[in-house]
Amino acid sequence: xxxxITQSIHTSLAALLSNKARSFLTMLxxxxxxxxxxxxxxxxAGAQSLILGQVKSLGTNIIGVMPGGSAEEEGPPASMMxxxxxxxxxxxxxxxxxxxxxxxxxxxxAYTKGVGTVSWGANSYDTNLSGCSAGFxxxxxxxxxxxxxxxxxxxxxxxxxVVLGSTVRDELFGESGAMGQRVKIKKxxxxxxxxxxxxxxxxxxxxxxxxxxxIKTMQKLIAGVNHLGLIRAKVDHEDNIEQVIKDVKLTLRExxxxxxxxGANDDFTVRSGAQxxxxxxxVTNALKYFLAxxxxxxxxxxxxxxxxxxxxxxxxxxxxxxxxxxxxxxxANIMNQFLFESVAVTxxxxxxxxxxxxxxxxxxxxxxxxxxxxxxxxxxxxxxLLAVGVSSIVGxxxxxxxxxxxxxxxxxxxxxxx
Amino acid sequence: xxINIKDLKxxxxxxxxxxKILHGLSFVINEGxxxxxxxxxxxxxxxxxxxxxxxxxxxxxKYEFAGRDVATLSDNELADLRNAKIxxxxxxxNLLARTSVLDNVKLPLTYAxxxxxxxxxxxxxLENVGLGHRLDYFTNQISGGEKQRVAIARxxxxxxxxIFADEPTGNLDSKSxxxxxxxxxxxxxxxxxxxxxxxxTYTAEHAKRIINIRDGxxxxxxxxxxxxxxxxxxxxx
Numbered sequence: 001x002x003x004x005i006t007q008s009i010h011t012s013l014a015a016l017l018s019n020k021a022r023s024f025l026t027m028l029x030x031x032x033x034x035x036x037x038x039x040x041x042x043x044x045a046g047a048q049s050l051i052l053g054q055v056k057s058l059g060t061n062i063i064g065v066m067p068g069g070s071a072e073e074e075g076p077p078a079s080m081m082x083x084x085x086x087x088x089x090x091x092x093x094x095x096x097x098x099x100x101x102x103x104x105x106x107x108x109x110a111y112t113k114g115v116g117t118v119s120w121g122a123n124s125y126d127t128n129l130s131g132c133s134a135g136f137x138x139x140x141x142x143x144x145x146x147x148x149x150x151x152x153x154x155x156x157x158x159x160x161x162v163v164l165g166s167t168v169r170d171e172l173f174g175e176s177g178a179m180g181q182r183v184k185i186k187k188x189x190x191x192x193x194x195x196x197x198x199x200x201x202x203x204x205x206x207x208x209x210x211x212x213x214x215i216k217t218m219q220k221l222i223a224g225v226n227h228l229g230l231i232r233a234k235v236d237h238e239d240n241i242e243q244v245i246k247d248v249k250l251t252l253r254e255x256x257x258x259x260x261x262x263g264a265n266d267d268f269t270v271r272s273g274a275q276x277x278x279x280x281x282x283v284t285n286a287l288k289y290f291l292a293x294x295x296x297x298x299x300x301x302x303x304x305x306x307x308x309x310x311x312x313x314x315x316x317x318x319x320x321x322x323x324x325x326x327x328x329x330x331x332a333n334i335m336n337q338f339l340f341e342s343v344a345v346t347x348x349x350x351x352x353x354x355x356x357x358x359x360x361x362x363x364x365x366x367x368x369x370x371x372x373x374x375x376x377x378x379x380x381x382x383x384x385l386l387a388v389g390v391s392s393i394v395g396x397x398x399x400x401x402x403x404x405x406x407x408x409x410x411x412x413x414x415x416x417x418x
Numbered sequence: 419x420x421i422n423i424k425d426l427k428x429x430x431x432x433x434x435x436x437x438k439i440l441h442g443l444s445f446v447i448n449e450g451x452x453x454x455x456x457x458x459x460x461x462x463x464x465x466x467x468x469x470x471x472x473x474x475x476x477x478x479x480k481y482e483f484a485g486r487d488v489a490t491l492s493d494n495e496l497a498d499l500r501n502a503k504i505x506x507x508x509x510x511x512n513l514l515a516r517t518s519v520l521d522n523v524k525l526p527l528t529y530a531x532x533x534x535x536x537x538x539x540x541x542x543x544l545e546n547v548g549l550g551h552r553l554d555y556f557t558n559q560i561s562g563g564e565k566q567r568v569a570i571a572r573x574x575x576x577x578x579x580x581i582f583a584d585e586p587t588g589n590l591d592s593k594s595x596x597x598x599x600x601x602x603x604x605x606x607x608x609x610x611x612x613x614x615x616x617x618x619t620y621t622a623e624h625a626k627r628i629i630n631i632r633d634g635x636x637x638x639x640x641x642x643x644x645x646x647x648x649x650x651x652x653x654x655x
Contacts, residue, residue: 327526328501
């Protein structure tokens with residue numbers, strides 16, 4: 001048995017080596033397929049780490065409270081579907097801030113967001129209007145480049161002050177100083193009291209392309225609403241997140257007169273950063289595997305190419321098969337010979353594909369890092385095993401039919417073949 | 419009694435069309451004989467050789483090879499029997515392309531039960547047919563006569579009981595052809611059974627016995643008393 005196999009391997013390799021150009025071209029389909037699987041898995045993992053890194057940079061000890069209940073525990077709240085829900089108020093946010101309600105909460109920021117045009121003299125600029133409470137600095141780690149953020153008093157008494165994001169400052173004022181200037185938003189005049197430090201895009205949100213307005217001012221003068229879009233709160237320690245979520249839910253249910261403690265009737269949704277990470281991981285994983293499956297399809301195409309070439313080889317070598325049978329090769333010898341040949345092609349193609357794919361993914365990672373992304377080069381053992389496994393299976397499956405065909409040839413028919 | 423054939427018939431069926439090739443042949447071949455099976459093309463001599471060489475099966479009749487009823491043997495058993503007891507020499511050599519002379523001769527041994535000293539055994543047979551200096555040549559680098567000697571070496575390497583030579587001189591110039599006949603005669607002299615298939619009377623006359631076939635039946639089975647002896651350099655008429 002062992003002898004038969006070594007004999008077959010030897011014969012197969014000799015046949016492959018004697019026809020290098022064709023072997024290589026046949027292999028190419030597998031090389032590209034496996035390479036694509038490796039690259040997609042690596043790039044997917046790199047992109048995933050980038051996204052997760054961004055989300056983590058938002059703080060894993062942050063919880064978010066959104067208006068509207070969610071049908072299932074992990075599902076998105078209705079407010080994420082573009083429906084405006086008015087159940088969350090400024091007073092809710094202030095209640096959460098009280099120690100007796102949630103003692104592990106450090107600070108709270110309430111948001112009502114919108115878009116609008118900010119103008120200064122003849123200059124105007126369309127940007128994001130972020131109505132928020134003074135807790136922004138503490139919760140979101142906001143840092144100021146110039147001036148100051150608005151105070152709790154300014155937040156409450158409808159003060160017409162704004163803090164600019166660095167992009168807005170540059171667009172409106174260019175080189176001239178922005179501090180103390182008056183800008184117009186929706187016919188109302190605001191004094192610029194501060195400019196935020198440049199922060200870039202974090203978790204798909206451009207912090208620099210925003211104007212920060214005291215929440216009450218935003219609600220009354222600009223948005224004309226009484227409700228909040230979002231509350232974000234900072235927890236003193238990650239270990240206390242569960243406790244804080246419970247406290248927040250209790251407080252809000254009490255304030256909203258919700259008796260049902262199961263959560264089914266909640267008109268708000270509380271999510272932690274960790275939960276968001278889980279959801280994002282699930283989504284990006286699905287995407288990654290979907291793309292890998294698409295790449296694996298090209299392996300199928302490569303496999304069909306191999307079957308095609310092997311069928312040609314069987315026809316071309318009919319006389320050789322006849323001769324081998326005449327000198328004593330059994331059916332299994334011929335079968336193994338051709339099977340090993342196709343497996344050797346796919347396996348070798350797979351190995352070249354893995355190496356090529358790894359090099360390519362590494363270059364992509366280098367390029368991304370060069371462009372300033374925190375992109376990790378991740379080559380998982382999983383994707384290598386997948387590639388090797390799939391390519392050998394492709395070799396066996398697509399080699400089986402030609403190999404069987406070869407082994408079933410009658411020796412005399414094969415010898416007579418011209 | 420190495421070969422015992424009784425009322426052997428063979429017919430081919432192709433899309434319902436039946437072609438009868440052999441119409442009931444009977445003969446016996448003993449060990450150590452040198453038999454030429456002669457006949458014009460289409461007489462059925464090659465079909466007969468294929469059946470005798472266990473490459474094909476008879477449609478009817480009895481064929482015993484080395485005491486075994488061939489009809490009862492499986493394809494793999496036939497393969498093992500060919501490997502252990504039969505050597506073939508074909509008109510068109512049938513050597514593996516892009517493969518060395520030595521590897522070609524080793525081929526039957528790679529399928530054999532006993533795989534000891536394969537290289538050494540192949541080398542020795544090649545030396546016996548005068549090709550000791552061509553071991554590492556590829557088969558496309560040697561002459562036709564040398565190719566046929568490689569084929570003979572391949573037929574001999576497993577020490578067969580019988581050698582089938584199907585028009586072995588058909589593709590060769592006369593000098594090379596005589597060399598091949600000389601080798602076959604020498605093999606027979608040291609005890610090998612040789613079956614030669616040919617359509618040429620001259621070539622057939624190198625055998626000790628001629629079985630003449632025409633249209634699938636034996637028309638003559640005679641012993642040659644003073645057969646031709648091939649000497650290197652003799653020319654065919």
